[in-house]
Amino acid sequence: MDYSRFLVPQKEANEPYITRILAMRAFQLPNLISLAGGLPNKDVVPIVGCSFTCADGTTLTVDKDEMKKASTYQSTKGNPKTLSWIHKIHAKYHNPPILNDGNPNKRFSTVVTPGCMGAMHLLFRLTVETDDVVLLEEFSFGGTKKNMRLCGGELVGLKMDEQGIRTDDLKDALTRWQQRVSVASGRKLRKPRLLYTVPTGHNPTGVTTSFERKKEIYKIAQEHDLLIIEDDPYFYLQYSEDFVPSYQSLDTDGRVIRLDSMSKLAIMKLFDHWGMDGFHQHINYLRDFYQKLRDRTEQMMHELLTDLIEWKSPEAGLYIWAKLKNNQNSLIFADMEFCEKHDVFVVPGVDFSCDLNNATSYFRICFTYTNQQEEAIKRLRNLVVDINARQ
Numbered sequence: 551m552d553y554s555r556f557l558v559p560q561k562e563a564n565e566p567y568i569t570r571i572l573a574m575r576a577f578q579l580p581n582l583i584s585l586a587g588g589l590p591n592k593d594v595v596p597i598v599g600c601s602f603t604c605a606d607g608t609t610l611t612v613d614k615d616e617m618k619k620a621s622t623y624q625s626t627k628g629n630p631k632t633l634s635w636i637h638k639i640h641a642k643y644h645n646p647p648i649l650n651d652g653n654p655n656k657r658f659s660t661v662v663t664p665g666c667m668g669a670m671h672l673l674f675r676l677t678v679e680t681d682d683v684v685l686l687e688e689f690s691f692g693g694t695k696k697n698m699r700l701c702g703g704e705l706v707g708l709k710m711d712e713q714g715i716r717t718d719d720l721k722d723a724l725t726r727w728q729q730r731v732s733v734a735s736g737r738k739l740r741k742p743r744l745l746y747t748v749p750t751g752h753n754p755t756g757v758t759t760s761f762e763r764k765k766e767i768y769k770i771a772q773e774h775d776l777l778i779i780e781d782d783p784y785f786y787l788q789y790s791e792d793f794v795p796s797y798q799s800l801d802t803d804g805r806v807i808r809l810d811s812m813s814k815l816a817i818m819k820l821f822d823h824w825g826m827d828g829f830h831q832h833i834n835y836l837r838d839f840y841q842k843l844r845d846r847t848e849q850m851m852h853e854l855l856t857d858l859i860e861w862k863s864p865e866a867g868l869y870i871w872a873k874l875k876n877n878q879n880s881l882i883f884a885d886m887e888f889c890e891k892h893d894v895f896v897v898p899g900v901d902f903s904c905d906l907n908n909a910t911s912y913f914r915i916c917f918t919y920t921n922q923q924e925e926a927i928k929r930l931r932n933l934v935v936d937i938n939a940r941q
């Protein structure tokens with residue numbers, strides 16, 4: 551499926567993001583020291599473990615290692631363990647036809663967001679813009695409507711019966727869309743590309759769309775090339791043992807985006823425990839910790855790198871902005887194969903430049919993530935020597 555038709559124009563999305571590519575690759579290489587990703591140090595995470603008491607008395611414990619992993623940056627899509635659980639749950643309850651399809655254009659993928667509303671917030675900004683018609687049940691969840699309107703969408707409510715959205719009304723909306731004009735601006739609207747629906751225990755009507763109706767609606771969506779956003783927070787609250795299968799379980803094309811909801815847990819305990827003074831003490835502790843890392847890094851740089859690079863000592867933050875002395879283009883640091891030979895990454899300056907054609911010799915060192923500063927700088931020296939030898 552070609553998803554570009556569903557996306558609002560996002561020029562900046564075409565911009566390469568070398569920092570992220572290097573950071574993600576570095577996670578996979580246990581021996582590599584990364585000076586690339588802008589990551590804080592795992593050793594200063596203030597919570598080193600926690601336990602949850604379940605209603606049945608069971609205690610669940612998050613140990614030190616898990617806490618360290620969970621507290622720093624990881625994959626943008628979410629904690630890999632959580633994602634793998636979501637994947638398993640989907641396979642069991644929805645068995646999406648595209649799960650094992652193998653076609654890269656229909657890849658099944660999951661992402662964790664702060665609640666279902668968080669997902670909508672992201673999704674509508676990517677798919678809805680001014681003068682777009684969005685189809686949805688004639689009564690719908692207030693959070694959805696507000697979110698769609700914020701993006702400039704014109705909402706067209708579809709009539710429902712006890713089986714769900716009425717297909718005659720859906721077809722009508724899809725064939726007579728040219729007659730519509732924006733209520734707000736009087737402008738002509740675009741042909742609908744999105745159908746948003748709450749198929750189970752619909753909020754507010756309580757209607758659960760039958761499987762037969764879902765099949766009919768899916769077929770219409772195929773004929774008119776619609777993306778179906780299936781907002782299904784009540785799927786697991788079906789009172790019959792035979793769950794009505796989801797739209798996702800019908801989705802041979804990859805045109806269904808399914809939103810699920812899990813309860814959220816906010817931890818304010820730490821601030822309660824610290825108070826303002828404790829908070830300040832923690833800041834001082836962090837400043838001291840990172841300053842020592844900066845000093846160790848720079849001391850080693852002074853010993854090994856002054857003939858090859860120049861830099862100014864940073865007064866704050868996590869980064870040293872350095873420059874290759876021979877003015878070579880630092881884009882070479884994006885060549886992972888080359889840098890992996892020396893087991894060290896830094897980020898080329900162009901990744902931060904507004905001008906993507908900027909042949910800058912600057913590059914960024916993040917000194918906070920690793921505790922192997924000395925070894926990292928030794929490797930960086932070898933890498934820069936190797937770069938110079940290539941000239």
Ligand SMILES: Cc1ncc(COP(=O)(O)O)c(C=O)c1O
Nearest residue numbers: 665666667691748753781811812
């Ligand atoms: C249809 C629907 N979608 C989404 C939400 C919000 O879900 P979350 O709490 O995961 O953001 C609700 C909550 O009432 C809802 O009824």
